[in-house]
Ligand SMILES: Cc1cc2nc3c(=O)[nH]c(=O)nc-3n(C[C@H](O)[C@H](O)[C@H](O)COP(=O)(O)O)c2cc1C
Ligand code: SF4
Ligand code: SF4
Ligand code: SF4
């Protein structure tokens with residue numbers, strides 16, 4: 002038996018890699034070797050632990066001490082003091098926002114306390130390159146149980162009764178999808194995992210693949226057994242090379258242990274998985290486009306029906322499920338449908354992973370029961386808004402979703418409540434914006450994204466989104482016209498009703514929802530040529546506060562269009578006819594005398 | 599993998615190696631690692647303890663360190679905790695360390711003559 006007195010977990014998720022956890026890990030190993038602790042202390046590289054803004058992060062067990070924002074040189078102290086002498090290095094502990102006290106163990110952090118980790122149960126806790134660590138945490142037991150103790154029908158019924166719904170966007174009941182595919186005539190059948198993750202801001206699928214790849218393979222095999230398929234494909238975007246690498250390794254380890262391949266668990270059932278790497282177009286996440294892409298054709302959507310459950314990959318019945326959806330399956334089989342269904346709301350069961358991004362203090366991944374309120378997620382777990390600013394809205398569902406203003410912060414989050422508010426759950430991206438964000442500009446950002454990603458197959462989406470973008474561009478540059486709002490609405494409904502695929506059908510959502518809650522901002526831009534958030538540069542008026550201006554002349558020298566007038570040591574003024582609103586004077590003034598309205 | 603039973607057997611062995619990753623432990627040994635503890639041989643005591651725990655397959659025991667407790671003259675010193683019961687052993691050497699694992703941890707016998715008075 003291998004045994005170490007201490008395990009040091011180093012997060013190697015995407016966030017921590019970008020804050021250079023690799024150098025930290027190297028320095029840590031070097032220091033451990035220097036003190037000859039390498040037989041006593043094991044260093045484990047994990048997937049994302051969650052609090053990415055604190056990266057690089059490290060956890061030391063058995064005491065469970067959590068260190069954050071480490072630099073390579075900090076590791077010497079951790080090794081000398083903590084690993085050798087048992088003294089926690091207080092300097093490197095985290096102090097949560099709004100608190101003055103340092104937190105030693107992760108279990109004391111509200112960020113972790115408030116979470117219920119099912120899909121993320123292993124990410125950040127195990128070495129994703131070790132099938133052994135997965136097995137030690139009950140990995141592949143669900144598959145063994147399903148194959149040797151349950152009929153395929155019982156598996157389907159369990160998933161149905163759990164209430165699990167698809168986490169990839171549409172929220173379709175997973176058990177029902179499996180049932181339809183199991184019942185569909187045709188053979189062979191296929192299991193496809195959608196790991197395209199196109200929503201900007203969402204990265205839970207990536208974290209699961211990088212942090213716990215076996216959970217996805219196990220679930221695919223269980224699905225294969227339930228529907229009568231012996232082959233699965235994982236479609237991963239090329240931008241996720243580490244996920245691809247870890248999946249490849251996981252597949253080969255799985256085959257080595259006989260957890261994939263022929264005659265699994267001696268039951269005669271066989272299942273194998275192949276990886277397909279996609280070029281990373283947003284539309285390829287749409288299921289029919291994705292299937293076309295796996296078949297080697299252009300990644301373009303086709304009309305539904307027929308649904309993939311009837312005619313999927315190569316025209317055969319196919320289940321297509323999202324990564325996070327699959328990451329729940331093994332736990333449901335092991336703990337039973339009633340356990341899963343006991344969490345969440347009436348129509349949305351279990352937990353959901355959210356990716357917190359934008360102007361919130363704690364950015365990162367959190368998994369909470371369905372029905373947790375937005376306020377809890379953003380303020381209690383997310384730690385509230387950066388820099389003491391005021392919350393304005395949260396965008397959920399990415400480019401297919403919409404925004405939710407402050408008045409609805411106490412809404413319990415589930416599929417249906419979000420739909421009622423005019424947005425969607427989507428893949429779980431939450432972009433939090435504060436008072437400094439212009440909502441017209443936000444809508445423009447998402448529309449720009451979908452317009453760029455439109456595959457061009459159908460006219461409403463190809464041309465309609467372009468027209469909408471042009472209108473938004475003129476509104477934000479102060480050229481908006483009376484009737485533009487109505488035109489946007491008309492185009493929106495036209496596109497929603499006639500676009501071929503989900504991309505086009507949902508593309509107008511960010512515009513419609515900002516119009517629903519922030520119509521006055523559109524009106525201010527159009528009628529008063531004002532941006533209420535002071536964010537649209539072309540709608541600002543620059544002027545100098547005579548009481549604050551010291552007459553230093555810095556702005557006048559910096560102004561590219563000679564718009565600042567004034568004598569030395571006397572208050573300066575801006576000639577608005579000459580000012581091109583570049584903002585240089587405001588940046589340069591040391592006395593904050595340049596004001597925008 | 600031939601059967602669920604085989605998987606379970608494998609899991610049970612592998613779980614032993616993962617025990618250190620639990621946040622809470624019912625049984626622990628904490629060796630005092632102040633400067634003088636180390637000078638008096640606490641490092642060797644830790645190594646012997648780890649080996650002994652490995653050999654006896656006592657993976658549920660957490661082996662940790664504490665900082666100086668202010669009893670320089672009785673170092674190396676360690677505390678065995680089982681549930682709520684805490685026992686401090688003083689002047690521990692490599693041989694005593696092994697005995698403590700075998701007698702106290704495995705048989706529940708407190709070796710009175712070595713404890714702090
Ligand atoms: C434009 C567009 C992009 C999509 N992108 C993704 C994606 O990146 N990942 C994903 O899982 N589902 C995506 N979907 C949803 C899939 O079409 C499909 O509903 C989902 O993969 C089904 O799995 P689920 O039932 O487990 O959610 C997208 C849909 C549309 C219309
Ligand atoms: S709606 Fe847009 S993305 Fe979808 S098929 Fe039509 S053009 Fe392509
Ligand atoms: S830089 Fe500021 S203080 Fe100096 S002249 Fe310009 S506005 Fe006045
Ligand atoms: S905003 Fe630019 S152009 Fe206008 S006054 Fe300032 S520096 Fe000159």
Ligand code: FES
Pocket residue numbers: 012013014015016017018048049050051052053054056058365
């Ligand atoms: S990547 Fe390290 S905490 Fe998310």
Ligand code: FES
Pocket residue numbers: 632633634635666667668669670671673
């Ligand atoms: S260093 Fe030994 S008791 Fe303090």
